Amino acid sequence: MDKTSGSSGSVLLNEKLCVSLSLSLSLPAGATLIPVFLPLTVLYLLSVCRSPGASVLQWPPPLPPTAHLLDPVAPVIIAVWVALQGFLYLLPVGKVSEGLVLRDGTKLRYPINGFSALCWSGVLLGLCLWLGMPLGYLFDLIIPLAVCAIATSYLLALYLYIRSFWAPNHALALGGNTGNPLYDFFMGRELNPRIGRFDLKYFCELRPGLIGWVVLNLGMLMKEVELRDSPSLAMLLVNGFQLLYVSDALWNEEAVLTTMDIVHDGFGFMLAFGDLAWVPFTYSLQAMFLVVHPQTLSPLAATGIVLLNGIGYYIFRKSNSQKNQFRRNPTHPSVANLETIATATGKRLLVSGWWGFVRHPNYLGDILMALAWSLPCGVSHLLPYFYLIYFTVLLVHREDRDARQCRAKYGLAWDTYCRRVPYRIIPYVY
Numbered sequence: 006m007d008k009t010s011g012s013s014g015s016v017l018l019n020e021k022l023c024v025s026l027s028l029s030l031s032l033p034a035g036a037t038l039i040p041v042f043l044p045l046t047v048l049y050l051l052s053v054c055r056s057p058g059a060s061v062l063q064w065p066p067p068l069p070p071t072a073h074l075l076d077p078v079a080p081v082i083i084a085v086w087v088a089l090q091g092f093l094y095l096l097p098v099g100k101v102s103e104g105l106v107l108r109d110g111t112k113l114r115y116p117i118n119g120f121s122a123l124c125w126s127g128v129l130l131g132l133c134l135w136l137g138m139p140l141g142y143l144f145d146l147i148i149p150l151a152v153c154a155i156a157t158s159y160l161l162a163l164y165l166y167i168r169s170f171w172a173p174n175h176a177l178a179l180g181g182n183t184g185n186p187l188y189d190f191f192m193g194r195e196l197n198p199r200i201g202r203f204d205l206k207y208f209c210e211l212r213p214g215l216i217g218w219v220v221l222n223l224g225m226l227m228k229e230v231e232l233r234d235s236p237s238l239a240m241l242l243v244n245g246f247q248l249l250y251v252s253d254a255l256w257n258e259e260a261v262l263t264t265m266d267i268v269h270d271g272f273g274f275m276l277a278f279g280d281l282a283w284v285p286f287t288y289s290l291q292a293m294f295l296v297v298h299p300q301t302l303s304p305l306a307a308t309g310i311v312l313l314n315g316i317g318y319y320i321f322r323k324s325n326s327q328k329n330q331f332r333r334n335p336t337h338p339s340v341a342n343l344e345t346i347a348t349a350t351g352k353r354l355l356v357s358g359w360w361g362f363v364r365h366p367n368y369l370g371d372i373l374m375a376l377a378w379s380l381p382c383g384v385s386h387l388l389p390y391f392y393l394i395y396f397t398v399l400l401v402h403r404e405d406r407d408a409r410q411c412r413a414k415y416g417l418a419w420d421t422y423c424r425r426v427p428y429r430i431i432p433y434v435y
């Protein structure tokens with residue numbers, strides 16, 4: 006992720022490209038239906054997950070009765086959690102980093118203290134457990150909590166949409182600024198909405214939802230302890246793997262500053278809902294599934310799954326770090342000997358090392374990890390594989406979007422790279 010190449014020219018080019026891509030997608034119907042369909046999908050998946058059959062195909066679907074949708078405790082938990090994460094975000098610990106150059110030539114500053122927020126959250130949760138708070142109650146409260154998180158993302162998206170009309174033109178994301186209100190509400194008009202120095206998009210991307218995901222997992226583990234006296238091996242693996250993933254994201258928080266979500270995408274319903282509702286409540290489905298559908302894992306199967314997660318994580322981390330290092334300092338000894346090709350922009354593309362293996366080795370590692378998170382749940386149900394399926398579709402779409410941006414940025418050099426490295430994500434398959 007390039008921290009040095011943020012010339013306003015290239016940012017402009019990227020954003021123009023983003024507009025044409027978004028407009029070519031031209032999704033008014035989708036933008037109307039998705040904000041209704043996705044929240045219902047979350048509630049549906051949670052209900053199926055807690056039902057004895059856990060079949061995604063059962064008819065009629067096990068939708069929760071309306072009386073079970075709301076609980077007065079849920080908004081309190083969500084409000085306290087978001088306020089705690091907001092407080093930890095504002096704590097003056099850790100370094101402050103600059104983002105890429107914006108259209109007006111300025112750079113925003115971001116606190117890099119996500120890992121310390123995770124550690125403090127862990128300490129506070131430990132304290133709650135020590136005081137005897139029943140964390141397993143999160144399992145019973147999961148649907149009202151999801152309803153509140155969905156409502157919060159709607160309110161946030163509405164606030165973001167309204168306030169964007171006071172934002173200067175250069176602060177708008179070109180991709181979400183089409184004039185179609187539904188589409189712009191969905192994609193987000195403003196690029197980096199802030200209240201003072203509090204960056205709403207950056208905060209939501211990594212804090213309440215991502216850390217909330219591991220807290221929900223822990224709640225599922227505690228529920229299992231309540232029901233069966235001790236956590237199962239399958240539950241420990243799912244909790245351990247996903248905690249590693251979230252810790253890694255927060256440890257490498259600075260790298261998020263150059264992702265498409267932060268650099269190009271406006272902050273609208275899609276990201277607000279994705280960060281606050283979709284990530285915590287659908288990414289924790291495996292742990293929730295294990296509470297209702299316990300699985301016995303043989304030591305051999307567990308070893309195989311740990312190995313798979315280890316390989317996935319190794320590929321994911323090594324490839325992401327290699328690219329970050331190369332973009333920050335191409336003369337660093339760890340990347341200086343890699344073969345590269347020149348591009349007209351002055352930036353070079355790696356054609357050996359991880360990025361010479363496939364065009365998105367980081368996606369490959371991520372997909373292998375997703376498989377390792379589902380396997381502890383056995384192979385009798387499709388539901389625990391929801392994340393793997395959704396995520397593969399998301400990454401294939403993301404890869405395609407990124408490839409179009411790179412082709413526009415690097416032209417012939419990108420075509421040469423694609424000839425040298427023919428496979429996108431999975432060698433000899435895709």
Ligand SMILES: NC(=O)C1=CN([C@@H]2O[C@H](COP(=O)(O)OP(=O)(O)OC[C@H]3O[C@@H](n4cnc5c(N)ncnc54)[C@H](OP(=O)(O)O)[C@@H]3O)[C@@H](O)[C@H]2O)C=CC1
Pocket residue numbers: 006007264265321325328331332352353354355356360364365367368371403407410411422
């Ligand atoms: N768990 C989840 O829900 C999600 C996880 N992810 C993960 O986030 C991580 C980041 O992914 P993402 O933001 O999509 O993009 P990437 O980190 O893959 O970055 C793509 C960019 O890398 C640069 N690049 C591409 N090829 C080369 C090359 N050969 N040499 C040098 N630079 C190259 C280009 O930018 P440039 O040349 O301008 O530097 C390109 O635009 C991934 O590991 C992904 O799996 C992503 C989405 C959701």
Ligand SMILES: CC(C)CCC[C@@H](C)[C@H]1CC=C2C3=C(CC[C@@]21C)[C@@]1(C)CC[C@H](O)C(C)(C)[C@@H]1CC3
Pocket residue numbers: 043210211215250253254261264266275276278279280283284
């Ligand atoms: C609601 C829709 C169906 C999909 C919304 C997509 C979002 C959930 C994802 C878009 C990009 C994301 C990233 C991460 C989480 C999921 C979302 C928000 C990420 C923070 C996960 C941890 C990784 O290490 C990362 C690289 C930091 C990820 C960045 C992108």
